[in-house]
Amino acid sequence: MTILLTTIFVLLQLQQRSYTTAFSVMMNTKRNVNTQMTTVFNLAKDTVLFLVLSCYYILESIFWTLVPNALRSMKSLKGDVVLVTGGGGGVGRHLAVKLARLGAKVVIWDISVEGLQKTCQAVTDEGYEITSYVVDLADRTAVYTTAEKVKKEVGKVDVLINNAGTVFGYTLLELTDAAIETTYKVNILSHYWTVKSFLPDMIQTGKGHIVTVGSVAGLLGTYRCTDYSATKFATVGFHESLFTELRAHGHNTIHATLVCPSYINTGMFDGATPRLVQMLEPDYVAETMIDSIRKNEVNCVMPGSVRYLLPLKCLLPAKMCWDLMYRVMKGPQSMMGFAAKPKVS
Template sequence: MSELLFQNPVERIISFIYDLLIFGLKSIFFILEAIYLSILPDRWRKEKDVSGKVVLITGGGGGVGRYLALNFAKLNSRVVIWDINSEAIKTTTDLLTSHGYSCKGYIVDISDKEQVYQSAQLLQNEIGAVNILVNNAAIVCCKPFWDLPDRVIENTYNINVISHYWTAKAFLPQMMERNDGHIVTIGSVTGLLGTYGCSDYSATKFALNGFHESLFTDLRAHGYNNVQMTLVCPYYINTGMFNGVRPRLFPMLEPDYVAERVVTAVKRNEVWCVLPNHVRTLLPLKCFLPSKMCWELMSRVIRGPDSMMLFRGRGKVPAG
């Protein structure tokens, strides 16, 4: 930026035209690449080998995390799970053992950075460097804004967003030293489109998407091209996390399907994965529709008896 300020007008114009040309050519290349990959049969897609890789899954005690652990284990990865619930950890490790796989579990409160750093060091000493980090753990309250207690809001942010800073700080430096590794961020469609009853959860997922994309840019700008980043944005998942939610536009996703798709995205080094894929068609509406029309449309779609989704529990209207 400072160099640009000292350029004369002609140099600025030339620099602008050059940047515009590069941007245009790269845009055409990536659009053609996306079209090619979209029509390429799955059996011809190149996939990396994850056997022998240390895979850490946060929130691995249940839901999608449990299926992720099983699916990576089936690929001969060395699976490690973090969870705050000791019984959930045992259930997952017993499940993998019953299938003939091994799994190491640690009780970790990922909202506590000291626990994260200490557990990360213990993991690296006992098992080795983490090759694939799957930031899967998250919580949701599912209440209108005015019914959200302060402590719930703080806890949602600490687990859904801030914890990603601690895990990335704990494991990314070794990935950068090797210029090799993979960080998976489990975001949400609610981080792309604000949703009723999710003012805490949706906002954390918006923040999470921004963190992930910015970290991706940092790594690429400094030449760490082999440290892969995958952002997964699934629709509502039938894990019990969204009890009381009855989606009407699309059915809830099953956790085994989501886990299978996440593993595939990792093997293909996909940068962005939206589940189901056709939800992407809704996203341009935010940009192309007039702002008032867009917000009015979305508010009508997600409320009332004919809404896209309906919560069984209804929030109280705040006094005044």
């Protein structure tokens, strides 16, 4: 009798547990279904919102593209401290003069004392003030030290234009290690040091603009530019990541602009003979850059036609892309006559 009662009790316990387990499984399944439904609903909601906003963004872009600059509201740079690296010549010199004309407090950095003097002379000849500093951008300590001097002697930097760049023009096996390191230090690593120096003050005041000067060579790999193209590709990634960080943390009043010009007639690419695009004049590049800054544009590609060719790089077969580059655009051939810079030992 005892054995029978014990057996019945055990069976009842097992049955109760099975009911409990079945109920738990049912509830967990229900929760999983609800979670999945919520996830699908949120995805659908966000997608619909994205599509609606996309229509607005496209129409807005078309509208502002068609409206001349003279008829649109442009950001004033009057009284702003604008720092231009590589201001001793080329596009940097044109930027300094044009920014001074707009009433900005211009600060220029360069490694060339003679170049700085010529830029300062060009600005002061027009009756404007300018401040210059001799800086080796390949030297991180020098960048940090000079940045502190600027903040103490001139004030908080409102617009930072990382314009300085260098190119040597050799194939990979011809490049010296020192040349490769110099290209990276000047063309991309210096951007980290300058932005880290000036961005905190921009965030504190809620006002600022960081301009990253890349290149079309940072969008399409270029012959005899394994070092240069790689650093310019890096500037694109730097800009996009920085833009993402600023937006993700709600710093919507700190603007970031990426400028990617093609060959510029400054002597930097002497001997290059592009086939489908003309050499850009530095005055035009500087003017376009400033307009892009004043419009708070995120991307600025020169000439504009290049941006319509870029999607082909991902859409077309690799062999087709190479034939387009080699036979039609004559990319490698255009760099065959490029006057390489002296080797750095």
